[in-house]
Amino acid sequence: xxxxxxxxxxxxxxxxxxxxxxxxxxxxxxxxxxxxxxxxxxxxxxxxxxxxxxxxxxxxxxxxxxxxxxxxxxxxxxxxxxxxxxxxxxxxxxxxxxxxxxxxxxxxxxxxxxxxxxx
Amino acid sequence: xxxxxxxxxxxxxxxxxxxxxxxxxxxxxxxxxxxxxxxxxxxxxxxxxxxxxxxxxxxxxxxxxxxxxxxxxxxxxxxxxxxxxxxxxxxxxxxxxxxxxxxxxxxxxxxxxxxxxxx
Numbered sequence: 001x002x003x004x005x006x007x008x009x010x011x012x013x014x015x016x017x018x019x020x021x022x023x024x025x026x027x028x029x030x031x032x033x034x035x036x037x038x039x040x041x042x043x044x045x046x047x048x049x050x051x052x053x054x055x056x057x058x059x060x061x062x063x064x065x066x067x068x069x070x071x072x073x074x075x076x077x078x079x080x081x082x083x084x085x086x087x088x089x090x091x092x093x094x095x096x097x098x099x100x101x102x103x104x105x106x107x108x109x110x111x112x113x114x115x116x117x118x119x
Numbered sequence: 120x121x122x123x124x125x126x127x128x129x130x131x132x133x134x135x136x137x138x139x140x141x142x143x144x145x146x147x148x149x150x151x152x153x154x155x156x157x158x159x160x161x162x163x164x165x166x167x168x169x170x171x172x173x174x175x176x177x178x179x180x181x182x183x184x185x186x187x188x189x190x191x192x193x194x195x196x197x198x199x200x201x202x203x204x205x206x207x208x209x210x211x212x213x214x215x216x217x218x219x220x221x222x223x224x225x226x227x228x229x230x231x232x233x234x235x236x237x238x
Binding site: 004007008009011012014015016017020023024027028029073075078079081082084085086088089091092095 | 123126127130133135139142143148192194197198201204207208210211214
């Protein structure tokens with residue numbers, strides 16, 4: 001069962017290239033905030049703001065040990081976001097299959113009618 | 120190759136329950152704006168605004184014939200959104216597999232060392 005409020009937050013979080021890059025980085029393993037910030041020409045507060053969005057929707061969790069805050073990916077949010085899209089794609093393909101069956105039936109029946117008229 | 124600007128727009132569009140419901144409805148086939156509006160307690164301008172967001176990112180296309188505007192789903196945007204998430208999930212599973220192999224190797228080597236010490 002999908003939690004639609006959570007889905008709002010996860011898609012909102014993924015609607016930004018910097019945050020998607022952070023997720024891609026965290027797939028490789030946990031990272032400190034400064035490691036996550038390194039590839040971006042961005043102030044630390046801006047990076048922290050992006051991390052907050054990822055934390056709010058539960059995609060990323062972080063822990064502070066001494067002066068270092070380490071972030072790690074929490075994959076269940078990605079799974080929910082994938083699940084909704086896969087459901088839609090699968091429903092779309094079912095509809096195309098049904099349309100295909102309908103069109104074939106129509107074309108066979110039209111062919112029969114044409115033959116009927118010709119004989 | 121994923122278009123990241125488009126991906127921003129598609130995830131942004133999906134970050135709203137009303138717009139996701141409209142996508143779900145359009146999966147079943149094209150619909151007029153008033154058909155799409157029916158399930159929501161919402162003014163027509165509000166519905167049009169949601170449709171504009173879906174149109175801007177290319178998830179939905181519409182055509183006006185006489186006084187009726189008919190909307191249909193354009194599935195390539197959903198495919199891109201699915202594709203990015205599936206890539207991440209697959210990279211995540213690869214990392215878990217590698218971690219699993221590493222941990223098994225460590226445990227085998229620790230076992231060997233223990234045996235070595237015991238004999």
